Amino acid sequence: MASSHDADTTGITRRKSLAALAGAGALGLAGCAQSSDGGDGSNASDGSDGGSDSLSGSINIAGSSTVFPLMSAVAEDFAADHPDVSIDVSSTGSGGGFSNFFCVGETDFNNASRPIKEEEKQLCEENDVEWIELIAATDALTVVVNPNVDWIDSLTVDELSQIWQEDPARTWDEVRDEFPNEEIERYGAADTSGTYDYFIENIMGEAGHTDDYQATEQDNTIAQGVTGSEYAIGYFGFAYYFQNPDQLKALAIDNGNGPVEPSLETAASGKYQPLSRSLYTYPSMSSLGEEHVAEFARYFVSQTTNEDLVAGDVGYVPATEETQESQMQKLEDAIEETQG
Amino acid sequence: MATDTPSEAGFGEVSRVRGIVFEYLSLGASVAGLLALGILLVYVAVDAFDLANASPEWLLTYFLTLVVPYLGFCLYSVGDPTVTRRAVAALGGGLVAVAGLFVGIETFVSPIPRLNWPVAYLFVVVIPLTAYLTYVGNQGRVGAVGLGLIGRAVGGAAVGLAVGTLFLVFDQFVWFLAYTFGVFPAVALYVYARRSPSSRAATAAPVVGVVGILLAVFARETISTYPSDLLIFLWTIAIPVAVVGERLVTARGGRTAGLLAGGVPLALAVAGGFLAGTVGLPGPDILVVVALVGTAVAVYLQRVIEDGEGLAGLALPVLLVAGPLVGALVVGAWGVPAPDPWLDVGFLTEAPSRNAVEAGLYPAIVGSVIIIAIVAVLSFALGVGTAVFLEEYTAETGLVGTLTRILQINIANLAAIPSVVYGLLGLGLFANLLGLGFGTALTVSLTLSLLILPITIVSAQEAIRSVPDEFRRGSDAMGATRWQTTKNVVLPEAMPGILTGTILALGRAIGETAPLIMVGAATTVFSAPNSLFSKFSAMPMQIYAWADFPQPEFRYGVVAAGVMTLLVVLIGMNGTAILLRNRAERGS
Numbered sequence: 001m002a003s004s005h006d007a008d009t010t011g012i013t014r015r016k017s018l019a020a021l022a023g024a025g026a027l028g029l030a031g032c033a034q035s036s037d038g039g040d041g042s043n044a045s046d047g048s049d050g051g052s053d054s055l056s057g058s059i060n061i062a063g064s065s066t067v068f069p070l071m072s073a074v075a076e077d078f079a080a081d082h083p084d085v086s087i088d089v090s091s092t093g094s095g096g097g098f099s100n101f102f103c104v105g106e107t108d109f110n111n112a113s114r115p116i117k118e119e120e121k122q123l124c125e126e127n128d129v130e131w132i133e134l135i136a137a138t139d140a141l142t143v144v145v146n147p148n149v150d151w152i153d154s155l156t157v158d159e160l161s162q163i164w165q166e167d168p169a170r171t172w173d174e175v176r177d178e179f180p181n182e183e184i185e186r187y188g189a190a191d192t193s194g195t196y197d198y199f200i201e202n203i204m205g206e207a208g209h210t211d212d213y214q215a216t217e218q219d220n221t222i223a224q225g226v227t228g229s230e231y232a233i234g235y236f237g238f239a240y241y242f243q244n245p246d247q248l249k250a251l252a253i254d255n256g257n258g259p260v261e262p263s264l265e266t267a268a269s270g271k272y273q274p275l276s277r278s279l280y281t282y283p284s285m286s287s288l289g290e291e292h293v294a295e296f297a298r299y300f301v302s303q304t305t306n307e308d309l310v311a312g313d314v315g316y317v318p319a320t321e322e323t324q325e326s327q328m329q330k331l332e333d334a335i336e337e338t339q340g
Numbered sequence: 341m342a343t344d345t346p347s348e349a350g351f352g353e354v355s356r357v358r359g360i361v362f363e364y365l366s367l368g369a370s371v372a373g374l375l376a377l378g379i380l381l382v383y384v385a386v387d388a389f390d391l392a393n394a395s396p397e398w399l400l401t402y403f404l405t406l407v408v409p410y411l412g413f414c415l416y417s418v419g420d421p422t423v424t425r426r427a428v429a430a431l432g433g434g435l436v437a438v439a440g441l442f443v444g445i446e447t448f449v450s451p452i453p454r455l456n457w458p459v460a461y462l463f464v465v466v467i468p469l470t471a472y473l474t475y476v477g478n479q480g481r482v483g484a485v486g487l488g489l490i491g492r493a494v495g496g497a498a499v500g501l502a503v504g505t506l507f508l509v510f511d512q513f514v515w516f517l518a519y520t521f522g523v524f525p526a527v528a529l530y531v532y533a534r535r536s537p538s539s540r541a542a543t544a545a546p547v548v549g550v551v552g553i554l555l556a557v558f559a560r561e562t563i564s565t566y567p568s569d570l571l572i573f574l575w576t577i578a579i580p581v582a583v584v585g586e587r588l589v590t591a592r593g594g595r596t597a598g599l600l601a602g603g604v605p606l607a608l609a610v611a612g613g614f615l616a617g618t619v620g621l622p623g624p625d626i627l628v629v630v631a632l633v634g635t636a637v638a639v640y641l642q643r644v645i646e647d648g649e650g651l652a653g654l655a656l657p658v659l660l661v662a663g664p665l666v667g668a669l670v671v672g673a674w675g676v677p678a679p680d681p682w683l684d685v686g687f688l689t690e691a692p693s694r695n696a697v698e699a700g701l702y703p704a705i706v707g708s709v710i711i712i713a714i715v716a717v718l719s720f721a722l723g724v725g726t727a728v729f730l731e732e733y734t735a736e737t738g739l740v741g742t743l744t745r746i747l748q749i750n751i752a753n754l755a756a757i758p759s760v761v762y763g764l765l766g767l768g769l770f771a772n773l774l775g776l777g778f779g780t781a782l783t784v785s786l787t788l789s790l791l792i793l794p795i796t797i798v799s800a801q802e803a804i805r806s807v808p809d810e811f812r813r814g815s816d817a818m819g820a821t822r823w824q825t826t827k828n829v830v831l832p833e834a835m836p837g838i839l840t841g842t843i844l845a846l847g848r849a850i851g852e853t854a855p856l857i858m859v860g861a862a863t864t865v866f867s868a869p870n871s872l873f874s875k876f877s878a879m880p881m882q883i884y885a886w887a888d889f890p891q892p893e894f895r896y897g898v899v900a901a902g903v904m905t906l907l908v909v910l911i912g913m914n915g916t917a918i919l920l921r922n923r924a925e926r927g928s
Contacts, residue, residue, distance in 0.1 A: 034567070034568050060875060069890070072863075076691070076693055079866035086866065086867045086875070087866050088864065088877065089862065091863045091888075220887060240890040242890065244892060
């Protein structure tokens with residue numbers, strides 16, 4: 001009895017569910033169909049605000065941690081305007097980006113806080129990766145000390161070199177007599193970083209970079225170290241100091257013409273020498289052949305003069321109109337060449 | 341007593357000093373560890389929810405509208421005057437003690453940064469007390485019903501969202517075809533075979549399933565028109581869930597109840613999905629979530645009503661929804677300044693941004709969920725497979741035994757290798773050699789699976805080894821084959837232990853950053869990934885990047901919100917796994 005009752009129940013439910021299925025099927029036939037090329041139906045509404053936008057594809061960007069905030073700010077705006085273009089930005093260090101990703105053809109752009117090196121050019125050539133160099137902005141490499149110290153306001157290039165060269169000064173009074181007889185604590189960029197390369201080239205030259213320091217890609221770590229000790233010194237890109245001016249004390253640098261403090265103005269006017277430097281991004285030629293990459297590169301160059309974004313949000317010096325024009329010309333020539 | 345002198349009677353007496361010292365040392369060790377972790381989490385929570393700026397009035401309002409009613413509910417469920425008296429005493433005494441201590445430290449020692457005494461009271465007294473009362477309340481029938489209901493609703497929603505997330509990456513059309521041609525006919529055949537015992541239908545079911553799924557993969561290439569996503573999810577997820585709910589309830593409470601329990605949530609889900617679609621919300625996702633939540637709740641409701649005990653517990657959801665609403669009304673009416681939490685809906689649904697206020701974690705959350713889903717499946721299958729083979733099938737003596745032992749030692753050593761090394765392995769093997777791409781979901785998941793594989797293998801082995809040999813011998817004695825013994829005796833017994841090991845290992849995988857950096861996972865992506873081969877970011881990557889942003893709002897607000905999100909996802913995952921484990925334990 002019980003079993004026949006069960007069977008009865010299931011029979012009816014199956015019939016009911018079949019009816020429900022038939023209903024659903026009818027609805028499907030009634031016009032709720034979609035084509036598989038249309039992509040994800042739930043996202044279809046996103047396309048509406050793109051208007052005539054037909055760009056789609058992916059853009060892979062890696063490289064310098066110094067350029068990372070600028071590049072991701074530009075990418076954010078571009079992604080908002082072009083929802084079908086997916087952009088990813090990685091912070092790998094200039095050298096790490098060139099050797100691990102860009103020159104083996106894995107990324108479309110590589111950011112760098114110094115020009116591409118000879119051995120990187122070679123690696124790119126071996127893998128048939130062609131590229132052009134675009135100037136992104138100007139940075140003022142900033143040397144910082146603890147905000148509580150009053151015995152130091154500026155350093156000459158030579159003194160800076162004594163602190164950071166391969167065989168460095170051990171205590172502060174070895175650098176300048178009036179400085180205290182305390183050991184120097186150093187916090188600086190790791191050797192995969194373009195900041196490291198730039199610092200060596202323009203301050204120490206042949207004398208090389210000391211190994212006796214805390215090396216990191218994270219500006220935050222440098223700042224933490226310097227705020228932790230009155231006898232610490234560190235260097236990094238301008239952006240961190242620009243956003244946290246009270247947390248650290250930036251030293252003025254004396255290049256023979258009196259001490260100059262790092263700021264957007266001194267870097268733009270070229271007075272802050274030798275530590276104001278250009279930041280770069282390197283698009284690969286084959287990627288520029290794709291329309292969405294080319295469009296992104298154009299957008300990037302056009303944004304390099306945007307003061308709100310480059311100076312206000314990120315803390316670098318925007319490019320001048322002339323630089324932008326010449327960069328745009330270079331880019332257009334390259335795009336012309338690849339797209340024919 | 342505490343002396344080393346032997347007594348006259350011949351029984352030696354031993355000093356208890358060492359034992360007591362040891363006891364307090366271990367107590368100290370555990371307190372120190374937990375306290376440090378606790379303080380860290382408190383600060384992260386304070387930053388994430390901006391509690392430092394929460395005014396005392398705001399905290400008081402929500403304390404009265406949400407916390408007090410909830411505690412009252414728990415106490416009602418316990419129904420023991422002593423517990424009530426103790427709870428009230430703890431609330432009152434804790435208030436005096438914390439406020440006094442806090443003010444004392446601030447005046448005499450040093451100011452405590454970014455905390456005030458109401459927030460300290462919240463973390464030191466209210467939250468632990470709430471947790472404790474939730475636990476004891478859950479022992480009572482009323483509390484168990486209320487919390488069970490909440491648990492099913494939250495669990496259903498979480499599963500629904502996870503399913504929706506997976507379909508961002510996996511092709512829903514393939515799934516539709518596979519379900520229609522493979523899964524559905526196979527299940528139908530299986531059910532038919534169970535009804536009218538004809539062995540041929542039962543054996544045909546898996547064959548039909550596999551053939552159907554293969555057919556689906558090929559058909560995907562040629563078929564280009566499909567039902568809308570809403571209909572696909574209705575047909576492949578909502579209706580099966582409703583049918584299962586209906587079956588469960590019909591078996592217990594009869595046909596009408598069954599139809600109600602299956603039909604009402606389904607109707608609600610369909611209506612919700614269509615309506616949401618018309619106002620621009622993601623209809624298919626809402627359909628799945630409503631169907632899962634509705635069915636789980638309906639099945640549970642029917643059981644509770646049938647039992648007829650602790651019906652008052654069903655009021656708990658009302659309490660938890662009404663409380664914040666009333667709180668918001670009061671706060672709005674009085675104009676009490678509310679804190680502006682970093683961890684809000686926008687944070688969970690928006691893309692990363694250079695502005696701390698607009699920054700969101702959505703693409704990274706999706707990335708992490710998908711990665712962890714693949715890692716869970718892969719490492720469970722590979723880990724359990726290896727463990728079963730090593731424990732049940734290899735010989736213990738002779739040459740094979742020696743080889744097995746060498747293999748064992750190597751696996752145990754692999755567990756101690758730094759994760760960066762696995763990252764390099766993944767980079768070389770999956771990204772370069774197999775060409776799965778730099779930083780794609782597949783590369784990342786495979787690398788992370790390798791990383792946690794040794795842990796899953798070793799813990800699964802331990803679990804299998806702990807199954808008493810008598811069980812196996814008993815099964816052998818009844819003429820079972822080794823496969824039958826493994827399937828019916830060993831694995832069910834070992835499952836809770838295996839699951840525990842897998843949960844711990846997955847927890848490690850979701851938080852890893854170093855191997856992701858090595859295989860080239862992106863630091864920041866701006867849209868959710870849409871295939872297994874698109875570039876991924878994961879939560880730890882994005883949090884790591886934010887921690888280095890120059891703006892202090894990122895370091896003290898957005899990072900904390902990211903950490904909280906990661907923790908919640910982790911706890912949700914572990915909670916699910918622990919529930920599964922408990923069920924497995926009860927089953928065996």
